Amino acid sequence: MTQSDFAPLRTERLTLRPLGPADAAELHRLINDWDVVRWLSRVPFPYPRELADEWIESTHRQRAAGEAWHLAIVGQEGDKEVLVGCVGLMRQAETRHAELGYWVGRRYWGHGVAAEAAGRLARWGLANLDIDRIVASVLDENDRSAGVLRRVGLKESGTGEAHFLARGGRLPVRLFEGGREEIAGPFTEPEPRPAPIAAADAAPAAEGKPLLLVAACALVDIDGRVLLARRPEGKPMAGLWEFPGGKVEPGETVEEALIRELKEELAIDVSAACLAPFTFASHDAGRFQLLMPLYLCRRWQGTLTATEGQQLAWVRPNKLSDYAMPPADKPLVAMLRDFL
Numbered sequence: 400m401t402q403s404d405f406a407p408l409r410t411e412r413l414t415l416r417p418l419g420p421a422d423a424a425e426l427h428r429l430i431n432d433w434d435v436v437r438w439l440s441r442v443p444f445p446y447p448r449e450l451a452d453e454w455i456e457s458t459h460r461q462r463a464a465g466e467a468w469h470l471a472i473v474g475q476e477g478d479k480e481v482l483v484g485c486v487g488l489m490r491q492a493e494t495r496h497a498e499l500g501y502w503v504g505r506r507y508w509g510h511g512v513a514a515e516a517a518g519r520l521a522r523w524g525l526a527n528l529d530i531d532r533i534v535a536s537v538l539d540e541n542d543r544s545a546g547v548l549r550r551v552g553l554k555e556s557g558t559g560e561a562h563f564l565a566r567g568g569r570l571p572v573r574l575f576e577g578g579r580e581e582i583a584g585p586f587t588e589p590e591p592r593p594a595p596i597a598a599a600d601a602a603p604a605a606e607g608k609p610l611l612l613v614a615a616c617a618l619v620d621i622d623g624r625v626l627l628a629r630r631p632e633g634k635p636m637a638g639l640w641e642f643p644g645g646k647v648e649p650g651e652t653v654e655e656a657l658i659r660e661l662k663e664e665l666a667i668d669v670s671a672a673c674l675a676p677f678t679f680a681s682h683d684a685g686r687f688q689l690l691m692p693l694y695l696c697r698r699w700q701g702t703l704t705a706t707e708g709q710q711l712a713w714v715r716p717n718k719l720s721d722y723a724m725p726p727a728d729k730p731l732v733a734m735l736r737d738f739l
């Protein structure tokens with residue numbers, strides 16, 4: 400397993416990348432420090448030099464197995480890249496959550512490095528892993544780390560106990576957790592555009608909210624499977640699976656918008672004649688009312704490609720509910736399952 404199995408994640412000041420054998424000496428120098436280790440539950444003190452090599456090796460195995468993503472936090476000092484600390488996500492498959500952990504070398508404290516790195520990895524995890532929540536815990540008196548978690552968007556949810564290896568016993572911890580809405584951003588669009596129905600005599604949307612018209616399509620393949628696409632990191636509801644499509648732009652018909660979106664997102668050509676109206680979603684999305692006609696389409700031209708790097712999945716109708724989807728889509732899934 401090489402470092403290239405994971406594309407580095409970047410933030411304004413940092414790079415999060417897999418650890419390599421060449422990081423071991425510096426990692427050991429940074430972590431073999433009581434002021435760092437005393438806050439960490441699974442790390443011994445003193446920290447043996449060989450453990451750095453063994454642990455780095457194990458991070459590759461865990462990533463390959465889809466169990467944990469431990470990454471180096473790398474910063475820039477002049478034109479030199481320096482190891483600053485580590486950040487990790489450990490997945491709990493049964494409960495669809497991942498535990499967030501991090502540490503930063505003492506000389507890099509006080510610059511917001513931990514929140515920047517942990518926030519990036521948490522958002523990446525929610526958008527790309529099969530998880531719905533991020534959890535974390537901090538030693539009771541670790542206010543600094545509690546502040547980091549709050550900045551990432553996690554909320555304090557209770558108390559517990561954890562074993563602290565270097566302290567040789569169980570100690571009280573504060574528990575934190577957060578989901579997509581808190582960590583990856585609000586579920587609503589940042590700037591609701593004016594309702595596409597702009598005519599003075601158009602019916603006002605519920606409660607006078609702006610209406611967001613979104614065209615969506617269930618592409619159905621020869622085996623009766625439906626295509627779902629995963630909303631990428633950075634968009635509202637990142638990590639949820641949806642029907643391909645997008646907002647209807649001013650001046651477009653719903654079909655024109657869908658044909659454009661399917662071309663942009665999937666590189667396929669669909670003709671209006673192949674778009675069969677199926678049903679629609681009408682959903683109160685907070686600041687706007689979402690109105691989403693859903694079409695069925697079984698014929699298209701071109702090789703279906705994820706042009707925006709989004710994850711795609713062909714899903715049997717009876718498996719659709721295994722995929723986390725936006726709340727507006729829930730009734731559509733049931734209807735599709737009955738129909739297909």
Ligand SMILES: Nc1nc2c([nH]c(=O)n2[C@H]2C[C@H](O)[C@@H](COP(=O)(O)OP(=O)(O)OP(=O)(O)O)O2)c(=O)[nH]1
Binds near residue numbers: 689725727
């Ligand atoms: N395409 C699609 N959008 C959905 C579904 N369910 C659902 O709630 N939505 C919502 C999410 C967004 O608020 C809105 C679609 O917006 P979008 O951001 O995907 O649209 P777009 O492709 O035009 O994106 P952009 O150019 O603004 O980035 O509709 C669905 O199944 N498919």
